[in-house]
Amino acid sequence: MNPAWTHRVEVSLAALLGLILGACVAPLSLDDRSCPCGDGWTCCEATQMCVQPGATCQQSQQPPAVAPTLCLDENWCWENPTPHAHYYRAVWASAPNDVWAVGAPGMATHWDGQNWKIHRSATDQSLLALFGTGPEDVWAVGREGAVVRWNGKAWQAVGTGLTQLLLAVWGSSPEDIWVVGSGGALLHWNGTDWSRPPDALPHYYTGIWGFAPDDVRVISAEGNVWRWNGQAWVPEPGFASDRVWSLSGAEGVLWALDEKVDEGIWRVLRFVKGEWQVVHEERRRFTSIAALSADEAWVAGPEGAALHIGPEGIALNFLDVPENLAHVWASREAGLWMVGDSGQVMRKTDTGWVSMREGASKTVLGGWELNAAEAWSCGEQGMLLRWREGAWSTLASGTGAALHDVWGASPEEVWAVGAEETIVRSDGTAAALRRHVPGGAALRGIWGSGPTDIWAVGAQGRILHYDGQDWSVRESPTSVTLNQVWGTDARNVWAVGELGTLLHHDGTTWKVVSLEKPTRQAFRDVWGTGPDDVWVVGAQGSIRHFDGKRWETPVPFAKGELVGIWGTGPSDLYVLEAGEELVQGIPKAFTNLHHYDGKTWKGAAVPYGGRFNALWGAGKEPRIGGAGGSILHYQP
Template sequence: MLAVLLCAAASVVRAQSVCSSDGWCWSNPLPQGNPLWSVWGSASTDVWAVGDAGTILHWDGSAWSGFPSGTTNILYSVWGTASTDVWAVGTSGTILHWDGSAWSASESGTPNYTLRGVWGSASTDVWAVGGSGTTLHWDGSMWSQTSSPNWDLSAVWGSASTDVWAVGAAGAIVHWDGGAWSLVSSGTDNSLYGVWGSASADVWAVDLRGAIVHWDGSTWSQTASSPSSGLSAVWGSASTDVWAVGQAGTILHWDGGAWPTVAASGPTNSLVGVWGSTSTDVWAVGGYGTIVHWDGSAWSAFPSGATNNLRGVWGSASTDVWAVGEGGAILHWDGNAWSGFPSGTTNPLWGVWGSASTDVWAVGWHGTILHWDGGAWSPVSSGTNADLFGVWGSASTDVWVVGEDTAGTILHWDGSAWSPVSSGINVGLFGVWGSASTDVWAVGYDGTILHWDSSGWSVSAGGTPIFLNGVWGSASTDVWAVGDDFGGDARILHWDGGAWSSVSTGTGTMSGLFAVWGSASTDVWAVGLSGTILHRQ
């Protein structure tokens, strides 16, 4: 499966990386890897998708590209009346508006509540719904709060300005008749996450336990269920053409008589948003930046790439880069595309480094050490069963490996064998790099940073609540360390020759980073969870 996904990604040229203003770009997955929550468009050549960390993507009919949102808040829903009038809502009462040229913030007046759904009947009649029964209304000039039953609401849709439905927690369904919101019995106590209809007497709602309920103009009743997979969103082009998507890549289709499952090729990540311009042009989005498309005959994954957690990256040149990760994954970049290589192990690999294109080391769990000789990867005895996380050397006869057991494991390769060296600490080490044989850095748990000056290892920093997983530099005065905080968010530190300082990724990625490498100070790669690959250029 890995090789198939990589080949698919390499063969499609319509994927464009999403870049930040400070030069970090997504390289894998493409177009980016943050979870996406909602998708909507005004036409087949004007589609928006929104997600975590303020992510906003746009499809112009040929490629997905990133747009600055001005926020790092999660965006849960997007909807509009036209290509120049689009709304996105999210956490902390975030409301953004697209006027055809830029996204700008709109005051919601509800900073303490998450907004999860947005829909309207016209540019002067838009609803946003969210936590604790929040129902906001846009009249063309401002947002105002309306009174509604106190239920957390997840989605909103209507057939007209006097017929609007919002669904949410514990089976809550509320209805707007043009004058007030009222609670309507749903027939289920499962939390509902998506709602859509083709007409006032044909409305569907779905929930995370797989239930599907239907409004026929007089009552809501359960019509079907997908007990093995929860459902998150629903949309259709007509009463006989309705799609429901959900967990583990579940896709169901209503043809007017039944809800059969429809398979999608590619990743089985959860899908949480669905929309289409016609019955033959439907998009669904979800976890890890997943984007899948229906062309009228089959669902296919938009080019993404491997989504193994990647832990290590190194290269001998800009056209010869290796990345390693979970399941023994080894990927190679030739300057144009990433492709998979057999590793001979299923142990997670965490570090990779080489002295040349024909002398590359990869290390991982249970003392795993692999060597690339230019033709194949083969195992080499490490003499330990400790989990190994980082590898670096100044030459083919001077290579360091760091890891974790009861203390900070450090191994050294002298050209013929691996031998242990005392670290002097009792916490795990995850990354190692140096500018010379007398200037080597090792990083690890609790923000630990060790330095080797040829006589011994000494502590340079530590005691901060972050994991430092990887370290690399272009010179002794330009060193990068990457990792994550205890909440899993990406962290990047920089050494300028005198001190370590924190640096923002600028991409809003919520995925932890595990390794960093570059060919120069202006060409730096960082890799991490869910196939995340960032590039500083």
Template sequence: MNAKSRGISAMTAVVLVLACLLVPTPFVMADVTGTWEMVNDNFPNQTIAGAWANTENDVFVVGYSGTILHYDGSSWSAMSSGTSERLYGVWGTGPADVFAVGYTGTILHYDGSSWTAMTSGTSERLYGIWGTGPADVFAVGYTGTILHYDGSSWTTMTSGTSERLYGIWGTGPADVFAVGYTGAILHYDGSSWTAMTSGTSERLRGVWGTCSADVFAVGYTGTILHYDGSSWTAMTSGTSEYLWGVWGTCSADVFAVGYTGAILHYDGSSWTAMTSGTSGNLYGIWGAGLADVFAVGYSGTILHYDGIAWSAMTLPAVGYNCFWGSAPDDIFMGGGYGSSYGTIAHYDGTGWSTMLFGIGKVADMWGSASDDVYAVTEANGDILHYDGSSWTTVFSNGSNLHGIHGTGPDDIWVVGLYKIYHYDGSTWNDVTPTTTHQYRYWSVWCAAPDDVWVSSWNTAYTSDGLMHYDGSSWTLVYQYEDLDYSEIWGTAPDDIYVATEDDFLHYDGSSWSILSSSSATGVHGTAANDVFAIVGGEVWHNDGTGFSTVTNPYSNPSRVWCDGEGTAWFVGGDSLILKYTYTLP
């Protein structure tokens, strides 16, 4: 391909303007049924709000988007919670009896093998949970909600308050404390809850103690209270940060955590600040011993204290936005943000693991085989290659790259900010067409070396649209305003889809039509009768006769990829990773 042949044939372009006939694909009744599962990776960026440790080798943490992680003493792994609700509290009696609570009255139970939803009898947000045994568990939340579990069912208790309650702890079935909004502190004596005088109007978030005469409560503006068995008194914390969690091993070894990475320690006489190593907000703390304490918080932060210092256990926050795979047990996923928080993860059929971290945001991925996989990054403009054992940077233009696709190892196309590149098996060549305006190229898809489609956008809005390469020259074949953040995918030259911020488009080999005037963010499938799309925040599927909506119980995903054997993978905000298993048409 020479420079002369790369110019757009603007004078002879077959331009089909946006005013073309809108021919929506008719909707049909539900054509596919399957099972949804949320499979968050091991290092999600969801906020972690609660922690509980059974032993140093059996630690549970919970957080936003239904996140539940487990630590076995050597590594963290994600657990399937079956919900996308925010989870705030976790507590258990042993490895096969763990409870988690969260938004909309969510209560989950873990029996040692799986998490299942329990009937709570409320739709209020639940924040704290604690108990004395499998048949004596308390949960607290909004509007003074206090629930009790007797081993068979949850029932509502009369709290005597409408204040929000955030934390709960006790020494036994007849000695339980709950704390909450405007300095609220309640005590349960085994028969009823009564209000205590706290001496503060600050919001109290956490409570913990060693015995009925040695209880600590923490809250906003550095509030720390102590109960000696007769009254609550304020302690000098030395901070004005909001404090959310408190836990300890004894009366002379107590920790409190809060905003901007605040961790305080009490040695029996005074509170002192510890170096946490993070500026992110911390929301929960629990431990298994003097030298084995965990603190959790914003963007997936998990810290560990070994008796000497605090250290981070997790990678910085990431989010995923693209897939490619060679088989159901060989799937690559990319994402992240900025120039140094990009990541690539791999799925081996049993779980996700991080392959790369600290690169630029991964915008798109494609491969010809399991040992020939490419990823392109934004900000840095790198093209990365995986040879089956390691990732290396094979090309960089120092600018944003957005899309990649190919027909084989010697025919690969990459598009980005003002540039189109082609790989012929030996070198990467700049094949950007000569144009009047500078284009930002967003997505690329090829059916053959002489059938390549690219979406383009320029600030003049004069010639935005879909460009086609026929093996010799580029032609603007469909003028469409504002094709930034678009995605192209197809099953054949006469079956091509484009997802855009404004519409969902289709090409039948002769003309383009608008299937929907709602925002579309992703499209992928295995054949003309097995196409998934994300349109207007909904998941759509086409079985060859038309699109239908697929009921999705989780948060709205933004991208989709199908493995060809009955599994569709979806990603979205807050590191949402969904797995949809269905029967192929």
């Protein structure tokens, strides 16, 4: 099917939806309430927050940020990277020391010139656009009609009655805010009421920009343009487009970024002397444009690409970061900022572009803790991290292979294993490659009872042993991939793998363990507190427990993939669940952390989404690691 034709069908359907929904949003009276709530919503006096019909007002306003500053709530705190590893979709700044970035659900991140703070965004929807009229009046919009406002103290949920996808916001003052999006969404806030202009057309609006309260332009996905003259929206010259991505302006001149789908071309256009002119074309997936002046603009794009258009010419820059850059903000007062995937924030300085994100960014695949002050993690492309003195630091591992798991006998003897039978050893300050077999089996788990008794397991039933001198291949009773190994001592070691495989080593040989209730589901991890308390977890909520005599099948408490298990004792056990569920027909990743108190399991969602793969300790508390270098510390 022709992509451009498909897009036009989607736009037409969105327009029809807008006609249906239009009657629901105009006018939206506030009845002289102080916070910007739509009709039927309640403004809570104590919190100045809008709540839906039937909801209860809280007694006091939540703090704008939690301490420490990189904690998401009272339980979850980011350790790596800083400020976090979730995606951004928009950035706005009033000054170099007042910068906001939004994107992933539930969070808004602020830079005060010295430090980052993570704030609750007052919505569980992704936020896609951001604009402010000053430090105490910042607006963000996003999916499912989400509108939130920063009042200088906290983010407020704003009720408008909209449920469409909202893509842009602009305003000239706190009493003049415009919000636009799909399905004909076009609303105006005048400081007292939300209203829909009666002459607004049901288009798929993708951008809005203004130079004054009576000089505002809105643009549709097809390139149609209208101007607000203070009284009505009137048509202006536009241009034919398959998808307009972004609209910006400076010194009275408009700039736009669009896509010609059939040709695979992204174009930069400028409105000069009553007509749109194509300034530049690029076969690169750019997503946002920001104008600095009538003849200068920046464009954000994939894999750290940044396009600069100025009086001296056009230059394509690569900012030395791998992440896709989703949005750019530019102003003479605040400077140039770009944001994108995996928490990436770029800032233009006198010496060039610099990343404002600190820490490793490769996916975390494994972790291990010696004690509260000493821990290690590993991941894709040979990533090896050490936790010491309250921070994570990167060690060169000597390999580019994915490292799946890490374990140590002491801070001076740490081992990591990974793809192609890769084995790396670190003395705590440096690391070196000790084994690598091109085309060899991927090693997925490592554990030892001491420095002269270390086991590694992996694909094709591969089992290796280290005796303090050399690594050697040991006879394996299976050809099935083994995912993890753990034991209580040299004579009691367990390994788990695909197809419900469970192995035991008694100090002499490895043997297959037959379960009373066999399963074909993969086992992902094994951990315990002693010979009579061993747990195995795996796919589709699979769980087994060994009491020293027999393997039992506890009642399942989850349906997703149980990817990790760790604890401090029989009545303090954690299990990490990762999975995917359909939300309105769209796959959405989720992660839950379950706790066992010796009697019952209790689960809680890891906030703000993201994929996590590993679970290990932080003293008496758990850590989890995952995509984008994410390492979170849970404080019960």
